[in-house]
Amino acid sequence: MSELDRFRDDVRAWIAANYPPSLREPLRVDSPDTPWGGRKTRYANPDVQVWMDRMAAKGWSTPEWQPEHGGAGLTPEHARVLREELAAAGCRPPVISFGLMMLAPVLHEFASEEQRRHFLPPIARGEIRWCQGYSEPGAGSDLAGLKTRAEDLGDHYLVNGQKIWTSYADQADWIFCLVRTNPESKHGGISFLLIDMASPGIEVRPIQLISGKSPFCEVFLTDVRVPKQNLVGKPGEGWKIAKRLLQHERASISTHLQTGLGGSPAGRPLAELARSYAGERDGRIADAHLRDAVARHEMRSEAIALTLRRVQEESGKQGPSALSSITKSLGAQHNKDKHELMVEILSLAGTAWDGAPFTDEEVEVCRQWLRSKGNSIEGGTSEIQTNIVAKQVLGLPD
Numbered sequence: 001m002s003e004l005d006r007f008r009d010d011v012r013a014w015i016a017a018n019y020p021p022s023l024r025e026p027l028r029v030d031s032p033d034t035p036w037g038g039r040k041t042r043y044a045n046p047d048v049q050v051w052m053d054r055m056a057a058k059g060w061s062t063p064e065w066q067p068e069h070g071g072a073g074l075t076p077e078h079a080r081v082l083r084e085e086l087a088a089a090g091c092r093p094p095v096i097s098f099g100l101m102m103l104a105p106v107l108h109e110f111a112s113e114e115q116r117r118h119f120l121p122p123i124a125r126g127e128i129r130w131c132q133g134y135s136e137p138g139a140g141s142d143l144a145g146l147k148t149r150a151e152d153l154g155d156h157y158l159v160n161g162q163k164i165w166t167s168y169a170d171q172a173d174w175i176f177c178l179v180r181t182n183p184e185s186k187h188g189g190i191s192f193l194l195i196d197m198a199s200p201g202i203e204v205r206p207i208q209l210i211s212g213k214s215p216f217c218e219v220f221l222t223d224v225r226v227p228k229q230n231l232v233g234k235p236g237e238g239w240k241i242a243k244r245l246l247q248h249e250r251a252s253i254s255t256h257l258q259t260g261l262g263g264s265p266a267g268r269p270l271a272e273l274a275r276s277y278a279g280e281r282d283g284r285i286a287d288a289h290l291r292d293a294v295a296r297h298e299m300r301s302e303a304i305a306l307t308l309r310r311v312q313e314e315s316g317k318q319g320p321s322a323l324s325s326i327t328k329s330l331g332a333q334h335n336k337d338k339h340e341l342m343v344e345i346l347s348l349a350g351t352a353w354d355g356a357p358f359t360d361e362e363v364e365v366c367r368q369w370l371r372s373k374g375n376s377i378e379g380g381t382s383e384i385q386t387n388i389v390a391k392q393v394l395g396l397p398d
């Protein structure tokens with residue numbers, strides 16, 4: 001038996017002994033048991049925390065990271081075996097967080113070793129939850145137009161400004177923030193700063209959304225003192241780091257959207273949903289138009305999943321590139337189409353807002369249909385992704 005096979009057996013035995021049976025059901029979109037981590041997050045099922053802690057203790061939440069960064073230092077082959085066994089056993093991810101998906105990759109690439117040792121382990125263990133301070137009232141697509149000022153006062157920066165659309169800022173412990181350290185240079189005057197949300201001078205105000213749920217907040221920063229050691233990279237290097245982070249963000253959104261492509265909020269395949277609402281004839285969806293629409297949707301889901309896999313395999317060790325703009329906008333449009341189709345399938349029940357006579361699933365279809373509208377805006381709008389693809393992938397002139 002090879003060493004890798006022995007490792008596989010050990011992993012399998014460990015999962016059997018340690019995976020909480022109460023987490024056997026797959027995690028649903030927007031579940032209160034999403035393992036965001038952090039000091040403020042509370043889970044409906046306490047086993048979410050148990051699983052997070054057990055995986056963290058093994059370093060298996062981030063298996064390839066070095067032990068001093070909170071990982072297990074596994075080789076890519078061992079990490080692949082671990083992921084295969086976790087998937088085969090139907091295990092939920094121990095941590096899903098902006099820290100893991102967006103910040104950690106740029107800390108690995110741009111931060112000092114001291115910063116990595118300080119900030120990465122709490123991300124791996126799910127102890128600190130991060131939010132993203134990029135957008136401002138006057139800087140969304142034109143992100144480099146941001147105005148939040150960070151004034152160099154010797155041993156610290158003094159930060160003043162406002163961020164908007166900051167998802168889960170009210171739940172986060174820290175924020176990774178784009179700030180202006182030089183007003184003379186648009187792109188070259190931006191720096192990348194890590195700020196403790198408990199710092200005096202930070203005020204968070206939630207924003208309501210059309211879907212009734214609100215992950216959004218405004219973040220106001222007034223004379224916030226941030227130690228110099230929280231600057232990642234050099235002053236003025238923030239734009240390079242910001243763009244790299246966005247590639248990781250878009251790759252994560254692509255994977256996230258693809259995972260949810262198949263079914264209804266309750267995990268029912270679209271064909272089953274259509275059969276139950278539009279009736280069935282000879283085991284097929286009775287309505288020919290819906291049958292055609294569901295079949296088209298499923299073929300496209302398959303094609304997008306394969307494209308995503310090809311892009312991931314081609315990027316290899318380099319990680320995400322500008323190609324993530326293609327997969328992100330493809331996934332966004334397809335997910336929006338899926339929600340339109342679900343509303344069509346449910347007909348009147350697709351406009352259910354809450355309560356009887358509608359089921360929980362019908363209410364969720366309606367709310368997630370509204371939420372899906374943001375897919376082509378978050379992480380950069382689809383128009384901006386098309387611009388990136390034109391310039392960086394196809395090499396077209398401005």
Ligand SMILES: Cc1cc2nc3c(=O)[nH]c(=O)nc-3n(C[C@H](O)[C@H](O)[C@H](O)COP(=O)(O)OP(=O)(O)OC[C@H]3O[C@@H](n4cnc5c(N)ncnc54)[C@H](O)[C@@H]3O)c2cc1C
Pocket residue numbers: 131132133134135136139140141142164165166167168374375377378379380381382383384387
């Ligand atoms: C669900 C969701 C979560 C988000 N979470 C966060 C977060 O956590 N942190 C954060 O910082 N931000 C977050 N955002 C904000 C998001 O990044 C911005 O909304 C987005 O970048 C667009 O900026 P804007 O809203 O200012 O729109 P604008 O930039 O004003 O764009 C308005 C319209 O003009 C189009 N447009 C603008 N410029 C061009 C151009 N050059 N070419 C073609 N078309 C153009 C856009 O495509 C869009 O259709 C989130 C947004 C959503 C929807």
